[in-house]
Amino acid sequence: MTIQNYYEDINIGDNIPTLQKDPTTQQLVKYAGASGDYYQIHYDKSFALSNNLPDVILHGALKNAFLGQLMTDFMGLEGKLKRLTVQYRAMDIPGTPVFAKGNVTKKYVENGENIIECDIRLETHEGEVTTPGSAKISLPSKSL
Amino acid sequence: MSDKKSAITKELKDAIGIESEPVTKEIEKGAIIKFAEAIGDTNPIYSDEEVARNTKFGGIIAPPTFLRSIDGFLGPSTGKAKIESPYSAVVDGGSEWEYFEEVRPGDLITVTKYLSDLQERDGKLGNMLIMINEKKYVNQFNKIVAIQRTTSISYDPK
Numbered sequence: 001m002t003i004q005n006y007y008e009d010i011n012i013g014d015n016i017p018t019l020q021k022d023p024t025t026q027q028l029v030k031y032a033g034a035s036g037d038y039y040q041i042h043y044d045k046s047f048a049l050s051n052n053l054p055d056v057i058l059h060g061a062l063k064n065a066f067l068g069q070l071m072t073d074f075m076g077l078e079g080k081l082k083r084l085t086v087q088y089r090a091m092d093i094p095g096t097p098v099f100a101k102g103n104v105t106k107k108y109v110e111n112g113e114n115i116i117e118c119d120i121r122l123e124t125h126e127g128e129v130t131t132p133g134s135a136k137i138s139l140p141s142k143s144l
Numbered sequence: 145m146s147d148k149k150s151a152i153t154k155e156l157k158d159a160i161g162i163e164s165e166p167v168t169k170e171i172e173k174g175a176i177i178k179f180a181e182a183i184g185d186t187n188p189i190y191s192d193e194e195v196a197r198n199t200k201f202g203g204i205i206a207p208p209t210f211l212r213s214i215d216g217f218l219g220p221s222t223g224k225a226k227i228e229s230p231y232s233a234v235v236d237g238g239s240e241w242e243y244f245e246e247v248r249p250g251d252l253i254t255v256t257k258y259l260s261d262l263q264e265r266d267g268k269l270g271n272m273l274i275m276i277n278e279k280k281y282v283n284q285f286n287k288i289v290a291i292q293r294t295t296s297i298s299y300d301p302k
Binding site for chain 2: 021027030031033034035036037039041050051052059060061062065066071072073077078080081082083084085086087088091133
């Protein structure tokens with residue numbers, strides 16, 4: 001289980017604990033089945049190549065899910081995900097690890113909720129940011 | 145540029161803002177568990193009823209991006225308006241989610257979507273047509289569960 005973070009303990013500039021994922025072609029097939037996205041660029045290599053792609057590529061929405069998990073792990077059961085934004089700037093290929101990372105950019109109280117905003121990103125093992133984004137969560141307070 | 149045919153047809157322009165027929169899906173617990181497994185998220189609130197029952201949620205909930213799965217593929221395909229890119233190859237450009245309510249097994253989620261914007265750009269894949277689609281997910285209590293804005297990029301694979 002994840003540890004519960006509290007609003008008071010989080011500061012601007014804090015890093016969110018990195019989440020490593022090791023996507024494989026098998027995971028892409030599983031994700032195709034679970035999500036209903038059967039576009040062949042995610043599992044049929046010759047189809048992907050004929051679409052000018054370097055290989056089969058990760059579903060954008062799977063990368064979105066990785067970055068969603070980065071935030072739900074960070075906010076814990078008492079936190080709430082308010083907004084999650086991702087931009088697919090570059091493609092990711094299965095077979096090498098990817099790393100979901102983030103850092104805190106803002107903290108403020110809004111309508112009685114303790115809000116934390118973060119910049120988030122998915123990086124390749126070579127450190128290239130393929131999927132930048134941002135997220136807004138609320139965290140519980142120690143004083144309540 | 146000016147003598148080139150635009151990928152933004154009149155038909156596409158006319159489709160902006162026209163809401164699709166609503167589609168309602170029942171959320172199955174097994175689908176949530178399979179989705180969590182597929183994304184590799186082992187948090188028990190997505191897969192273990194025993195553990196999830198003892199949290200504030202009182203049972204299994206769906207991971208944040210699960211809703212994507214109840215609606216199949218990228219573009220608004222069920223719209224009253226005909227929304228079709230002249231290009232056959234499509235990549236997903238990005239997504240913005242706003243969340244309001246949790247999604248639970250047994251929920252009846254109604255999805256409506258519409259094309260909200262069109263752009264055209266030349267990039268490394270050649271001429272690209274960029275479509276911004278907005279989807280609204282509403283539950284059986286008539287509460288908005290989530291709003292998702294997706295960017296789909298289509299291009300000529302030749």
